[in-house]
Amino acid sequence: xxxxxxxxxxxxxxxxxxxxxxxxxxxxxxxxxxxxxxxxxxxxxxxxxxxxxxxxxxxxxxxxxxxxxxxxxxxxxxxxxxxxxxxxxxxxxxxxxxxxxxxxxxxxxxxxxxxxxxxxxxxxxxxxxxxxxxxxxxxxxxxxxxxxxxxxxxxxxxxxxxxxxxxxxxxxxxxxxxxxxxxxxxxxxxxxxxxxxxxxxxxxxxxxxxxxxxxxxxxxxxxxxxxxxxxxxxxxxxxxxxxxxxxxxxxxxxxxxxxxxxxxxxxxxxxxxxxxxxxxxxxxxxxxxxxxxxxxxxxxxxxxxxxxxxxxxxxxxxxxxxxxxxxxxxxxxxxxxxxxxxxxxxxxxxxxxxxxxxxxxxxxxxxxxxxxxxxxxxxxxxxxxxxxxxxxxxxxxxxxxxxxxxxxxxxxxxxxxxxxxxxxxxxxxxxxxxxxxxxxxxxxxxxxxxxxxxxxxxxxxxxxxxxxxxxxxxxxxxxxxxxxxxxxxxxxxxxxxxxxxxxxxxxxxxxxxx
Amino acid sequence: xxxxxxxxxxxxxxxxxxxxxxxxxxxxxxxxxxxxxxxxxxxxxxxxxxxxxxxxxxxxxxxxxxxxxxxxxxxxxxxxxxxxxxxxx
Ligand SMILES: [Fe+2]
Ligand SMILES: [Fe+2]
Ligand SMILES: [Zn+2]
Numbered sequence: 001x002x003x004x005x006x007x008x009x010x011x012x013x014x015x016x017x018x019x020x021x022x023x024x025x026x027x028x029x030x031x032x033x034x035x036x037x038x039x040x041x042x043x044x045x046x047x048x049x050x051x052x053x054x055x056x057x058x059x060x061x062x063x064x065x066x067x068x069x070x071x072x073x074x075x076x077x078x079x080x081x082x083x084x085x086x087x088x089x090x091x092x093x094x095x096x097x098x099x100x101x102x103x104x105x106x107x108x109x110x111x112x113x114x115x116x117x118x119x120x121x122x123x124x125x126x127x128x129x130x131x132x133x134x135x136x137x138x139x140x141x142x143x144x145x146x147x148x149x150x151x152x153x154x155x156x157x158x159x160x161x162x163x164x165x166x167x168x169x170x171x172x173x174x175x176x177x178x179x180x181x182x183x184x185x186x187x188x189x190x191x192x193x194x195x196x197x198x199x200x201x202x203x204x205x206x207x208x209x210x211x212x213x214x215x216x217x218x219x220x221x222x223x224x225x226x227x228x229x230x231x232x233x234x235x236x237x238x239x240x241x242x243x244x245x246x247x248x249x250x251x252x253x254x255x256x257x258x259x260x261x262x263x264x265x266x267x268x269x270x271x272x273x274x275x276x277x278x279x280x281x282x283x284x285x286x287x288x289x290x291x292x293x294x295x296x297x298x299x300x301x302x303x304x305x306x307x308x309x310x311x312x313x314x315x316x317x318x319x320x321x322x323x324x325x326x327x328x329x330x331x332x333x334x335x336x337x338x339x340x341x342x343x344x345x346x347x348x349x350x351x352x353x354x355x356x357x358x359x360x361x362x363x364x365x366x367x368x369x370x371x372x373x374x375x376x377x378x379x380x381x382x383x384x385x386x387x388x389x390x391x392x393x394x395x396x397x398x399x400x401x402x403x404x405x406x407x408x409x410x411x412x413x414x415x416x417x418x419x420x421x422x423x424x425x426x427x428x429x430x431x432x433x434x435x436x437x438x439x440x441x442x443x444x445x446x447x448x449x450x451x452x453x454x455x456x457x458x459x460x461x462x463x464x465x466x467x468x469x470x471x472x473x474x475x476x477x478x479x480x481x482x483x484x485x486x487x488x489x490x491x492x493x494x495x496x497x498x499x500x501x502x503x504x505x506x507x508x509x510x511x512x513x514x
Numbered sequence: 515x516x517x518x519x520x521x522x523x524x525x526x527x528x529x530x531x532x533x534x535x536x537x538x539x540x541x542x543x544x545x546x547x548x549x550x551x552x553x554x555x556x557x558x559x560x561x562x563x564x565x566x567x568x569x570x571x572x573x574x575x576x577x578x579x580x581x582x583x584x585x586x587x588x589x590x591x592x593x594x595x596x597x598x599x600x601x602x603x
Binding site for chain 2: 010068306312
């Protein structure tokens with residue numbers, strides 16, 4: 001090839017450095033080299049049709065990623081050197097970081113493992129390269145998030161063992177099982193689940209509010225790692241959309257398979273994001289936008305444009321989208337109410353909103369907050385102030401699929417819990433919704449194996465029979481120090497010390513503060 | 515139904531030039547300032563031209579440099595040496 005001219009154009013460079021690096025096998029059969037490519041029923045007739053719109057090659061990848069890392073770590077250093085944690089709006093905010101570090105950062109690591117695996121399983125070189133680059137990105141996200149939060153771990157409680165907790169704590173089985181479900185599926189379902197449904201359709205709802213929230217609450221370190229990760233995300237999202245279009249264009253038999261996966265992973269993602277909804281509405285002292293507003297912009301508007309675009313392939317919007325749209329005015333309140341009651345078993349503190357926050361909630365949720373939630377929250381607030389902070393000691397019924405307690409209500413009646421159950425081979429299984437029940441019915445042999453935290457506690461598999469033993473010994477939470485009511489907690493006390501400019505306690509003393 | 519494409523950048527020094535260039539080439543686009551980020555949306559199509567960016571910046575600019583400052587996008591991507599386009603069909 002004649003490369004006389006000084007610079008290859010993007011298209012040629014991409015061709016030489018990705019597609020042309022692959023070869024046709026001669027002494028092994030393709031099916032033996034890529035054994036997982038067939039079983040899901042997806043038909044690929046021509047891998048060369050695969051488009052990577054960013055046309056990213058390894059040399060450019062290292063160059064831009066190195067630049068991102070340099071910027072990021074300069075800011076981490078500045079943040080630590082200037083005691084950046086003292087400039088946040090309020091220490092209640094740090095609880096959002098505890099949720100993030102134990103609930104989201106381990107998912108980045110799971111994504112790294114997932115993409116490294118599928119990056120080996122496709123016979124098309126373009127898809128393999130895109131997945132391998134993404135695997136490295138996801139590992140970077142997991143690492144930079146832990147580095148950013150390590151500064152907070154020096155000054156606040158509850159950030160000390162996130163990876164251990166991710167595999168054990170009851171509500172963390174919600175994000176964990178989501179990714180485990182995707183990673184234990186075939187390679188095409190994995191991409192539909194994570195690249196398309198999660199990253200393209202829903203990830204804006206996770207990162208953009210979280211990072212804007214961090215910016216609004218004075219947390220420079222989190223804004224920076226978040227946006228640095230998001231700069232990779234634009235590439236991941238594009239991959240997600242291209243994957244779907246590619247599979248749909250390859251064969252019409254792929255359409256119903258993809259539609260079923262979109263239905264499944266939209267619903268699973270929507271349930272998972274209820275954690276983000278409560279974070280936005282309740283855990284940010286300075287609020288950016290309500291969960292309902294974020295859902296309107298990032299799902300109803302952007303998702304609407306997307307599914308209109310996909311119509312020409314015979315794809316319709318996800319099943320139960322109407323239920324999800326209607327739920328935007330309820331999920332955050334229902335989720336926070338649940339975490340408040342079970343805060344003896346969470347790895348962060350909870351509290352009832354202050355009066356001006358209640359006013360904000362009434363304004364943002366004119367049809368639901370005052371009517372369904374305010375009275376209960378005011379009652380709990382009063383109880384707490386009178387020394388009777390409410391904790392619920394009955395373990396909840398979990399959904400067999402999303403693993404969230406059955407706490408959400410019916411679409412047409414917010415006073416009735418949504419609960420479904422079916423019998424399968426003599427056993428009864430419980431669900432939070434028709435969406436989750438449908439997912440089970442399609443693959444019962446997968447979901448009967450679910451590791452449900454409440455069942456596991458009752459079966460004696462979590463270190464003990466009472467809350468204190470499970471929480472302290474099995475979850476590694478310091479009961480009453482890392483969790484329960486925020487007001488009067490060591491974190492709260494420490495924050496008052498910081499703001500009152502009293503001498504600070506040393507790090508070694510912080511865990512024992514009363 | 516309206517079909518908006520969008521792109522969001524970190525609100526930093528580079529972004530000022532990007533926004534300026536985008537607005538020059540897409541006068542109907544709408545710029546939204548949000549905490550730490552700038553979001554630009556447009557009906558159906560949004561284009562970033564290398565030529566306009568180089569003019570605005572006063573130096574050579576590689577379309578892939580944008581990857582450093584972008585936060586999120588919505589729409590089908592078409593990129594080559596001279597432009598970055600987002601669109602819905
Ligand atoms: Fe990531
Ligand atoms: Fe990602
Ligand atoms: Zn469920």
